Amino acid sequence: MSEAVWRVLAARGFGGLTLRAVATEMDASTGLLTHYFPSKKALIAHALDLADERTATRPLRDAPAPGLPALRAALLDVLPLTPDAAAMNRVWVGSWDVALADPDLAARQRDRYGSWRGRLRPHVAAAVARGELPASSDVDDVVASAAAFAHGLVVHALFDPARFPADRQTAMLDDFLASLTPAVRPE
Amino acid sequence: MSEAVWRVLAARGFGGLTLRAVATEMDASTGLLTHYFPSKKALIAHALDLADERTATRPLRDAPAPGLPALRAALLDVLPLTPDAAAMNRVWVGSWDVALADPDLAARQRDRYGSWRGRLRPHVAAAVARGELPASSDVDDVVASAAAFAHGLVVHALFDPARFPADRQTAMLDDFLASLTPAVRPE
DNA sequence: GGGTACGTACCGAACGTTTGTTATGTACCC
DNA sequence: GGGTACATAACAAACGTTCGGTACGTACCC
Numbered sequence: 001m002s003e004a005v006w007r008v009l010a011a012r013g014f015g016g017l018t019l020r021a022v023a024t025e026m027d028a029s030t031g032l033l034t035h036y037f038p039s040k041k042a043l044i045a046h047a048l049d050l051a052d053e054r055t056a057t058r059p060l061r062d063a064p065a066p067g068l069p070a071l072r073a074a075l076l077d078v079l080p081l082t083p084d085a086a087a088m089n090r091v092w093v094g095s096w097d098v099a100l101a102d103p104d105l106a107a108r109q110r111d112r113y114g115s116w117r118g119r120l121r122p123h124v125a126a127a128v129a130r131g132e133l134p135a136s137s138d139v140d141d142v143v144a145s146a147a148a149f150a151h152g153l154v155v156h157a158l159f160d161p162a163r164f165p166a167d168r169q170t171a172m173l174d175d176f177l178a179s180l181t182p183a184v185r186p187e
Numbered sequence: 188m189s190e191a192v193w194r195v196l197a198a199r200g201f202g203g204l205t206l207r208a209v210a211t212e213m214d215a216s217t218g219l220l221t222h223y224f225p226s227k228k229a230l231i232a233h234a235l236d237l238a239d240e241r242t243a244t245r246p247l248r249d250a251p252a253p254g255l256p257a258l259r260a261a262l263l264d265v266l267p268l269t270p271d272a273a274a275m276n277r278v279w280v281g282s283w284d285v286a287l288a289d290p291d292l293a294a295r296q297r298d299r300y301g302s303w304r305g306r307l308r309p310h311v312a313a314a315v316a317r318g319e320l321p322a323s324s325d326v327d328d329v330v331a332s333a334a335a336f337a338h339g340l341v342v343h344a345l346f347d348p349a350r351f352p353a354d355r356q357t358a359m360l361d362d363f364l365a366s367l368t369p370a371v372r373p374e
Numbered sequence: 375g376g377g378t379a380c381g382t383a384c385c386g387a388a389c390g391t392t393t394g395t396t397a398t399g400t401a402c403c404c
Numbered sequence: 405g406g407g408t409a410c411a412t413a414a415c416a417a418a419c420g421t422t423c424g425g426t427a428c429g430t431a432c433c434c
Contacts, residue, residue: 014202014284030420138362152336172335175325379431386426394417
C-alpha cells in the first residue's frame with residue numbers, strides 16, 4: 001500500500017494524491033483505503049510519514065571522519081544526486097504546499113526540519129572542536145545555513161537537472177563547506 | 188480579480204486554488220472566471236504570472252554599492268522578512284508541487300529561476316571585478332549557491348518563523364556573504 | 375470438537391459534495 | 405445590432421466518505 005502511495009506521489013505530487021489514484025495504483029478498492037485511513041488528511045499524514053521513513057532508512061554513506069567530512073556526507077545524502085534521491089526530494093518539495101496550508105502538518109514539518117538540523121548539529125560542533133571551523137562560529141547558525149543551502153540546492157536541481165548534474169551539486173557543496181573554513185594563506 | 192486569486196493562494200495554497208474559491212472571494216460567479224480563463228491550467232498559469240508580477244513590481248531596496256552589497260540587497264529582497272514577503276514566498280514555495288507535476292509549468296519555473304540567477308549574476312561578476320570575491324571564483328557557481336542559500340532559508344523560515352526572525356535571517360545572509368570573501372589575516 | 379460469537383480485512387456500491395467545463399441568457403457599450 | 409462582459413444554470417466527472425455485506429481467523433463455550 002505504501003508503495004502505491006509513493007508511486008502516486010512521485011508521479012503526480014500531493015495535488016494528485018487521491019484515494020482513487022492510490023486504489024487504482026494497487027488494484028484495490030477505495031474501501032481498502034478508507035479502512036486504513038479514517039480521512040484524507042490521514043492519508044496525507046501517512047504520505048509524510050512514509051517520506052520520513054524512506055528518508056530515515058535509505059542507505060547512507062558513512063562519514064569518513066567526524067566534523068566537516070561527516071557534515072558533507074550528511075548533506076550529500078540529501079541532494080538529488082541519483083534518480084531515487086530526486087524522487088524523494090520531489091515528494092518533500094511537493095509536500096510543502098499542503099503542509100503550509102494546514103497548521104497541523106506545518107507544525108509537523110517544522111519539527112521534522114528542526115530535528116534534522118538537530119542531527120546535523122553534532123557534526124558542526126565536532127568541526128568547531130576539531131578546529132575545522134573558527135571557534136567564533138555560532139553552531140546553530142552554521143547548521144541552519146548548511147541546511148538551507150542544501151534545501152535550496154535541491155529545489156534548483158529539481159527544476160533544472162540539466163544545469164545541476166550530480167558533480168556540480170557536489171562541487172557546489174564542497175565550495176560551500178570550504179568557504180566556511182577560515183582561509184589559510186600560503187606562506 | 189488578481190487580488191482574489193492572491194488571497195486564495197496565500198490562504199489555501201495551490202491545493203486550494205479552485206475556480207469557485209476565487210469566485211466566492213470576489214463575490215462573483217464562476218462564469219466570470221471561465222470568461223477570462225479557458226481552463227484551470229490557465230488559472231494556475233495566471234497565478235504564477237501574478238506571483239511573477241508581484242515579485243517584479245514590489246518595492247526593492249536600492250543597492251548601496253555595486254558588487255557584494257548589491258547582491259546582499261537582492262537576496263534580502265527575497266527573504267521573508269516582512270509579512271508581505273512571507274506571503275509571497277508562501278505562494279512560490281506552494282507552487283513547486285503543482286509545477287513539478289506538470290512539464291509545462293516545470294519548464295516555466297526552470298526558466299524563471301534561471302533568469303533570476305541571471306539577474307544576480309552581474310552583482311557577483313562586479314564583486315569579482317572589484318576584488319570582493321577571489322578572482323578564482325566560478326561566477327555561475329557563486330550565483331547558484333547564493334540563490335540556493337536564499338531559497339533554502341526561505342523554506343526554513345516559512346516553517347519555523349519563530350526560530351528564524353528577520354534579524355537572524357539577515358545575520359545568516361551576512362555570514363554567508365562574508366564566508367565568500369577571502370579571509371583577511373590581521374597583520 | 376462442533377457451534378457460536380466476535381473482531382479484522384476487505385469489497386463494491388452508493389452517498390452527497392465539489393470539481394472543471396459548457397451552454398444559454400442578459401445587459402451594456404460602441 | 406454585433407461584440408464584450410458577465411450571470412445563471414446545468415453538466416459529467418471526480419472527489420471524500422459512508423455503509424451493507426462477505427470472507428476469514430480466533431476465541432470461547434459446552
